[in-house]
Amino acid sequence: MVKSSYGLTGRQKAAILLITLGPEVSAQIFKHLRDEEIEQLTLEIANVRKVDAAEKESVMGEFHQICLAQEYISQGGISYAKEILEKALGQQKAVDIINRLTATLQVRPFDFARKADASQIFNFIQNENVQTIALVLSYLQTEQASTILSSLSPEKQADVARRVALMDSTSPEVINQVERVLEQKLSSTVTQDYTSAGGIESVVKILNGVDRGTERTILDSLEIQDPELAEEIKKRMFVFEDIVNIDNRSIQRIIRDIDNADLQLALKVASEEVREVIFRNMSKRMADTFKEEMEFMGPVRLRDVEEAQTRIVSTIRRLEEAGEIIIARGGGDDIVV
Numbered sequence: 001m002v003k004s005s006y007g008l009t010g011r012q013k014a015a016i017l018l019i020t021l022g023p024e025v026s027a028q029i030f031k032h033l034r035d036e037e038i039e040q041l042t043l044e045i046a047n048v049r050k051v052d053a054a055e056k057e058s059v060m061g062e063f064h065q066i067c068l069a070q071e072y073i074s075q076g077g078i079s080y081a082k083e084i085l086e087k088a089l090g091q092q093k094a095v096d097i098i099n100r101l102t103a104t105l106q107v108r109p110f111d112f113a114r115k116a117d118a119s120q121i122f123n124f125i126q127n128e129n130v131q132t133i134a135l136v137l138s139y140l141q142t143e144q145a146s147t148i149l150s151s152l153s154p155e156k157q158a159d160v161a162r163r164v165a166l167m168d169s170t171s172p173e174v175i176n177q178v179e180r181v182l183e184q185k186l187s188s189t190v191t192q193d194y195t196s197a198g199g200i201e202s203v204v205k206i207l208n209g210v211d212r213g214t215e216r217t218i219l220d221s222l223e224i225q226d227p228e229l230a231e232e233i234k235k236r237m238f239v240f241e242d243i244v245n246i247d248n249r250s251i252q253r254i255i256r257d258i259d260n261a262d263l264q265l266a267l268k269v270a271s272e273e274v275r276e277v278i279f280r281n282m283s284k285r286m287a288d289t290f291k292e293e294m295e296f297m298g299p300v301r302l303r304d305v306e307e308a309q310t311r312i313v314s315t316i317r318r319l320e321e322a323g324e325i326i327i328a329r330g331g332g333d334d335i336v337v
Contacts, residue, residue, distance in 0.1 A: 008059075015044040016051050016059045065089070110139040110179060118147035130156055132178055134163035138202055145206045150214045157214060158221030165203040165229055200229075204236045238317060238327065240266055240309035244277050246316075250325035251281040258315050264294050265308035 008016070018026040018041065030038050121144065125133050133152070137145040137160065149157060207215050215237075222230035243251065255263070255278070267275055267290070279287040319325045 008055075011040060011044050013059050013062070014041055015047075016055060017063055018045060019051060020056045020060055110136060116144075118144040119151075122148045122151050126152065130159045131163055134160050134167060135175070135178055137206065138164055138167055142205045149206055149218075154217050158218045158225065161203050161207065161218045162222055162225060162229065164206065165200045165233060167199060167202075200232055200236060204233055207233065207237060234317065235310070235313075238313055240313055241271060241274055242327075243316070244273050246277075246325065246327060248281050250319075250327075251277060253325050254312075254316055254319060255281060257319065258312050260290075262308040262311050264290060264297065265300060265305050266312055268294060268297065268300050269302070269305050 018029065021029075030041075033041070118140075121136070121140070125136055125148070128136075133148075133156070137148060140148070149160060152160060207218065219230055219234065222233065243254075246254070263278070267278060270278075279290070282290065316325070316327075320327050
């Protein structure tokens with residue numbers, strides 16, 4: 001008979017699960033946890049003297065059931081998950097799993113919409129007020145939101161982008177009201193707390209997926225409406241590590257315009273992929289000189305590295321705006337060589 005895991009605390013179950021999964025898998029899981037969570041679990045694991053086979057089996061079984069329930073929720077919402085689990089495990093067991101799952105893992109609003117075609121969502125919301133459109137875009141997949149934003153009229157695009165960027169929290173009542181209107185087939189659960197969505201990072205991700213023309217239209221309008229916001233968005237739209245997505249000819253042009261000291265600082269902590277792209281577009285002599293000077297550079301301050309990368313990104317955006325280099329964008333930016 002399998003020993004029940006329900007008498008254990010959540011932290012004890014997590015510790016047993018990590019022990020059962022082994023050090024390699026557990027190490028990967030730890031990468032996604034906060035420092036305080038890692039400390040708590042490490043202490044709990046250290047306090048575990050022995051775990052019998054029945055306890056391991058019970059914890060793993062519960063974990064498997066919750067994973068299945070979460071997968072069912074992502075496929076079709078709470079009602080769908082409950083229906084499937086009831087058929088497999090019985091009504092009481094299904095309710096128990098769903099309750100424990102939703103108590104710890106919130107189902108994001110508009111979950112059903114993230115599985116819909118962007119053009120269908122656009123057809124429904126295009127005539128709504130800009131605040132409603134911004135709210136919906138904040139909860140969609142980045143690709144969906146980018147497609148919809150590109151499809152809006154130019155006069156709406158900047159206003160919607162601005163409202164997404166400035167959006168902080170929205171009351172559950174408002175979310176529920178908009179969701180009820182938009183949802184046609186699937187039900188979803190709205191968290192009872194205020195739900196954070198939108199923000200500058202959200203609009204940056206959306207703008208990075210639109211075509212260059214739409215991006216310019218929105219940023220030009222934002223520079224008039226809110227210059228500080230426009231500048232902050234532009235700073236975050238292209239980061240140094242994105243240089244790997246630029247074609248070789250453009251990278252060679254960038255290298256000519258940036259300060260060697262800045263590039264050496266920026267490469268000091270860059271990924272191997274970024275270094276390879278940069279060195280590949282230098283002459284062998286220049287690349288060897290760079291590598292040698294970087295070796296003798298010694299420790300550097302992270303702030304100095306970030307400032308150097310910011311200056312390089314500013315140069316890249318200046319060259320792009322001047323039409324001297326091309327950065328491929330979503331939404332049909334075709335490059336003809």
